[in-house]
Amino acid sequence: xxxxxxxxxxxxxxxxxxxxxxxxxxxxxxxxxxxxxxxxxxxxxxxxxxxxxxxxxxxxxxxxxxxxxxxxxxxxxxxxxxxxxxxxxxxxxxxxxxxxxxxxxxxxxxxxxxxxxxxxxxxxxxxxxxxxxxxxxxxxxxxxxxxxxxxxxxxxxxxxxxxxxxxxxxxxxxxxxxxxxxxxxxxxxxxxxxxxxxxxxxxxxxxxxxxxxxxxxxxxxxxxxxxxxxxxxxxxxxxxxxxxxxxxxxxxxxxxxxxxxxxxxxxx
Numbered sequence: 055x056x057x058x059x060x061x062x063x064x065x066x067x068x069x070x071x072x073x074x075x076x077x078x079x080x081x082x083x084x085x086x087x088x089x090x091x092x093x094x095x096x097x098x099x100x101x102x103x104x105x106x107x108x109x110x111x112x113x114x115x116x117x118x119x120x121x122x123x124x125x126x127x128x129x130x131x132x133x134x135x136x137x138x139x140x141x142x143x144x145x146x147x148x149x150x151x152x153x154x155x156x157x158x159x160x161x162x163x164x165x166x167x168x169x170x171x172x173x174x175x176x177x178x179x180x181x182x183x184x185x186x187x188x189x190x191x192x193x194x195x196x197x198x199x200x201x202x203x204x205x206x207x208x209x210x211x212x213x214x215x216x217x218x219x220x221x222x223x224x225x226x227x228x229x230x231x232x233x234x235x236x237x238x239x240x241x242x243x244x245x246x247x248x249x250x251x252x253x254x255x256x257x258x259x260x261x262x263x264x265x266x267x268x269x270x271x272x273x274x275x276x277x278x279x280x281x282x283x284x285x286x287x288x289x290x291x292x293x294x295x296x297x298x299x300x301x302x303x304x305x306x307x308x309x310x311x312x313x314x315x316x317x318x319x320x321x322x
């Protein structure tokens with residue numbers, strides 16, 4: 055199963071829903087979940103987010119998202135007969151105060167899966183090539199981790215999300231900016247984070263895109279995955295974070311060993 059897939063409704067992705075479904079079949083996947091971006095932070099620094107509908111950019115709104123929802127549901131019906139289960143998900147861009155927005159979306163659309171994507175620290179994107187330096191130059195690496203995990207805990211305590219996407223995602227650009235000293239700054243924050251995740255029944259995904267990004271590990275790193283499992287956090291899905299059809303199921307052959315047998319849907 056690939057439970058983190060971005061089709062061309064996401065402004066940074068390429069490929070239609072049908073093209074992703076065809077690619078999933080070729081990869082022998084049993085199930086995929088589309089998780090288009092929904093980024094609605096009104097205070098985001100310099101980032102105007104859209105949902106792309108029929109090649110046209112539309113402002114982020116529930117009405118814009120409805121086109122995506124209908125398209126996924128159509129594909130779920132059409133590809134079921136071909137042996138592919140297609141699920142409806144969304145990746146919400148977290149910001150403080152987004153809880154009411156998320157609740158209304160969930161009430162309207164009945165998602166199968168809701169991911170929380172933490173991409174900003176104090177309203178500046180830390181994983182965008184054009185802004186990560188602006189974000190990081192304000193902080194020491196320990197402060198980055200402190201602020202990031204504060205948001206993870208708040209998101210978990212909201213009880214609105216099935217999983218936290220790509221935990222410790224600041225590593226994507228953080229290692230380039232800070233060097234290897236960024237690799238261990240998460241350690242003082244894991245205990246409280248895991249407690250919040252367990253108490254709210256919020257899981258974490260294993261996101262294989264770190265390899266694709268040149269990071270050489272998944273998000274989160276293996277030591278965090280192992281610590282989470284030991285603490286009792288649900289490590290519940292694999293996600294490729296695919297933004298092109300050819301990326302679907304990326305590196306799953308290796309990642310399968312890290313997840314429970316019950317969700318190993320892409321094994322032959």
